[in-house]
Amino acid sequence: MAQQVKAVIARAKGAPVEVTTIVVPDPGPGEAVVRIQACGVCHTDLHYREGGINDEFPFLLGHEAAGIVESVGEGVTEVEPGDFVVLNWRAVCGQCRACKRGRPQYCFNTHNAKQKMTLLDGTELSPALGIGAFAEKTLVAAGQCTKVDPAAEPAVAGLLGCGVMAGLGAAINTGSVGRGDTVAVIGCGGVGGAAVMGSRLAGASKIIAVDIDDRKLETARKLGATHTVNSRTTDPVEAIRELTGGNGADVVVEAVGRPETYKQAFYARDLAGTVVLVGVPTPEMTLELPLLDVFGRGGALKSSWYGDCLPTRDFPMLIDLYLQGRLDLGAFVTETIELDAVEQAFERMHHGDVLRSVVVF
């Protein structure tokens, strides 16, 4: 029996989001229906509403979520009703060229639920990142459900589903930050803040946080930054070099997604160092660099999609560290809100007032 639940949708480009009733079908083969307990508000949800991702309106927003599996379809073995899960947007296929080479974290053919959730009049919804979790219940592919220790707070656990995992993974997976490395993180919102935290977890010796907003720098200190640089008033490349014996950092994480901050990252790293781009640029942006500098400085220029995470490997491990008090994932939850307050949460995010607002059901 299909169910009717309350959810937040974006009906048209730029229009405020609205709470409405949607229809969630019973799970088909390989699918699961999850009762959502918490879902964070991510910048990407706002990009969807603004038509910045594609124009397949109406969107069912929300994708940083945790909840309880309510029912599963035929052939589902990964999870069962009652399991506490974090939803992921990397349900790996096991068949593509990346999976076959033993690198499922790069899977090129991830999947979502086959059936569609709809409005009451039958209009099909496009769930954000194949999830759509600003909803009392949502339909996903079973592989999008990653079981974690149910002792974790849902509002905290759900954040691993996107931004916090992207930032942690940019440092520890993509950047391979190791013990004794020097690290700089440019842009310290939810994603950059998590990169700071990941660098501390990995044993970095210096973690230099760069932002244009002093409030974000203050938070970055709490998350593990050893030094902060306000790049509105101070040249970040010079400051990072100065703080690293004149050399530059071993790993620089760019968590803004702009050409000027990418250039800062490029020149603020040591010879043979690594740049990790985790900020998402927009289509019109281009980058110009002297090719001789690209060659002459050596090292690696990498991009990080979803922190190169493998949900089944990374989510339970990070939740365990959090429960042991070794990873303060709770620091990312600035406020918890009701389902009807998503539009106001976008506003606060836009003004830089929050790391994350989290809808709690």
Ligand SMILES: NC(=O)c1ccc[n+]([C@@H]2O[C@H](COP(=O)([O-])OP(=O)(O)OC[C@H]3O[C@@H](n4cnc5c(N)ncnc54)[C@H](O)[C@@H]3O)[C@@H](O)[C@H]2O)c1
């Ligand atoms: N690669 C991925 O898989 C992935 C996943 C989630 C989000 N993202 C992207 O990561 C980026 C950051 O996301 P977020 O949720 O942290 O956003 P956010 O808005 O919370 O944080 C952005 C931060 O950058 C700072 N900033 C802006 N301009 C700057 C500049 N010129 N120099 C230094 N700092 C500057 C802001 O003050 C803010 O603190 C976005 O582009 C987002 O789309 C990527």
Ligand SMILES: [Zn+2]
């Ligand atoms: Zn694959």
Ligand SMILES: [Zn+2]
């Ligand atoms: Zn997101």
